[in-house]
Amino acid sequence: MNVADSELVESILVDQGYKSSNDLNTADVIFINTCSIREHAEDKVHSQLGRYELIKKNRPNTIIGVLGCMAQSLKQDILERRSCVDIILGPDSYRRLPDLLNRGKNQPKSLVDTKLSRFEVYDDLFPSRKDGINAWISIMRGCDKFCTFCIVPFTRGRERSRNPLSIIEEAKKAVDQGFKEITLLGQNVNSYLHEDYYFHNLLEAVAKIPGINRIRYTSPHPQDITVELLSTMAEYDNICNYVHLPLQAGSNKILNRMNRTYTKSKFLSLVDLIREILPDVGISTDIIVGFPGETDEDFSQTIDVMNRVKFDSAFNFKYSPRRGTKASEYDDQILERTKQERLQEVIALQKRHTLERNIKLVGTTQTVLVEKESKMSSNHWAGRTDSNKWVIFSKGNVKIKEMTSVYIKKAKGITLHGELIQDLEEAA
Numbered sequence: 001m002n003v004a005d006s007e008l009v010e011s012i013l014v015d016q017g018y019k020s021s022n023d024l025n026t027a028d029v030i031f032i033n034t035c036s037i038r039e040h041a042e043d044k045v046h047s048q049l050g051r052y053e054l055i056k057k058n059r060p061n062t063i064i065g066v067l068g069c070m071a072q073s074l075k076q077d078i079l080e081r082r083s084c085v086d087i088i089l090g091p092d093s094y095r096r097l098p099d100l101l102n103r104g105k106n107q108p109k110s111l112v113d114t115k116l117s118r119f120e121v122y123d124d125l126f127p128s129r130k131d132g133i134n135a136w137i138s139i140m141r142g143c144d145k146f147c148t149f150c151i152v153p154f155t156r157g158r159e160r161s162r163n164p165l166s167i168i169e170e171a172k173k174a175v176d177q178g179f180k181e182i183t184l185l186g187q188n189v190n191s192y193l194h195e196d197y198y199f200h201n202l203l204e205a206v207a208k209i210p211g212i213n214r215i216r217y218t219s220p221h222p223q224d225i226t227v228e229l230l231s232t233m234a235e236y237d238n239i240c241n242y243v244h245l246p247l248q249a250g251s252n253k254i255l256n257r258m259n260r261t262y263t264k265s266k267f268l269s270l271v272d273l274i275r276e277i278l279p280d281v282g283i284s285t286d287i288i289v290g291f292p293g294e295t296d297e298d299f300s301q302t303i304d305v306m307n308r309v310k311f312d313s314a315f316n317f318k319y320s321p322r323r324g325t326k327a328s329e330y331d332d333q334i335l336e337r338t339k340q341e342r343l344q345e346v347i348a349l350q351k352r353h354t355l356e357r358n359i360k361l362v363g364t365t366q367t368v369l370v371e372k373e374s375k376m377s378s379n380h381w382a383g384r385t386d387s388n389k390w391v392i393f394s395k396g397n398v399k400i401k402e403m404t405s406v407y408i409k410k411a412k413g414i415t416l417h418g419e420l421i422q423d424l425e426e427a428a
């Protein structure tokens with residue numbers, strides 16, 4: 001989401017005559033687009049701001065701005081601790097950038113605008129995208145779910161959805177610019193609703209745009225996964241056979257305290273339904289360990305769900321208390337050591353499941369979108385299957401951005417290794 005927002009900010013700046021620069025030491029303006037989701041994300045911003053302080057010392061006219069979620073949640077802290085910061089803008093205030101930049105130099109220090117809007121979706125602004133494979137398209141902003149651990153509803157405000165016509169126009173533009181994959185984005189992407197136009201309607205409309213090889217979306221909430229959505233995914237080949245399904249925890253007590261709106265058994269039934277409608281689907285998840293009050297028994301329920309579902313991959317996190325959220329006030333916080341132990345256990349288990357799931361693909365032929373050179377060697381490409389698994393294969397005569405068929409020979413770690421069908425046919 002921050003990549004997409006940064007592209008939006010870049011397009012606003014380009015309209016003002018600015019050009020993007022790769023050199024912090026000579027830039028006139030430096031903006032950092034921030035995330036507050038966990039303490040670790042905020043720590044990274046603080047260390048970055050430390051660097052900018054030195055730059056400002058050498059070039060006092062450099063304008064430094066903090067944008068996004070931390071601007072929203074930590075403006076007081078930033079104003080007090082970081083004298084180098086000139087501009088603080090929350091995620092709904094980017095339209096004010098030209099105004100602030102043009103007044104910047106004569107104004108008293110630190111211009112702040114962190115008002116949240118009920119309406120801002122930046123509908124008429126098209127992001128500035130570099131040439132690439134995947135175009136991120138933001139379709140809705142904000143979140144009304146209020147999971148008790150999560151700061152997003154406070155930093156990004158209420159849910160609002162963009163007009164489908166402007167989304168489709170943006171998707172067509174991306175295709176014309178040569179993008180092969182579209183990822184529809186939202187904090188709660190599948191609760192998209194514009195008048196009586198639902199997420200599955202939008203997904204179908206995007207799938208019908210000629211020239212889009214692949215469509216992905218993130219991040220959904222299990223509560224809003226509908227049969228209509230899954231059927232639409234099954235119907236269109238260019239909608240990837242992949243669902244991100246954040247579990248967070250397996251125990252009903254913890255799920256309830258998290259305000260996740262589903263139980264363990266509802267989640268498991270949803271997985272069954274997804275696999276029934278979308279055979280061979282890739283399913284990933286998010287897991288939080290050490291939520292307040294999580295006993296060993298509660299944690300074992302998370303492990304149990306993992307063992308039953310065998311997710312293809314998982315993003316695993318230690319619970320990180322966020323100021324202002326309900327869960328940060330619970331008085332049964334978990335010891336750091338326990339969180340760390342549980343995290344290790346979840347990571348190790350997921351590693352086994354990922355390998356187990358990937359081994360099932362050995363001996364099959366997968367359609368892969370060629371995305372980049374493999375880090376492993378300059379003779380190999382890396383690309384993803386539509387179920388979102390990375391495959392490494394020798395380059396042959398295919399090029400980046402092409403769709404190609406790869407025979408899967410081996411699963412190792414979290415990646416697959418294969419060979420181009422073309423090459424195999426030539427050898428035969």
Ligand code: 5AD
Nearest residue numbers: 037149150246286287317318319320
């Ligand atoms: N602590 C740890 N993980 C969190 N997430 C959101 N808030 C927190 C928090 N306070 C995780 C959730 C969510 C993902 C984007 O980040 O798992 O799905």
Ligand code: SF4
Nearest residue numbers: 143145146147150152
């Ligand atoms: Fe945060 Fe996602 Fe829950 Fe919204 S649905 S509060 S963004 S975890």
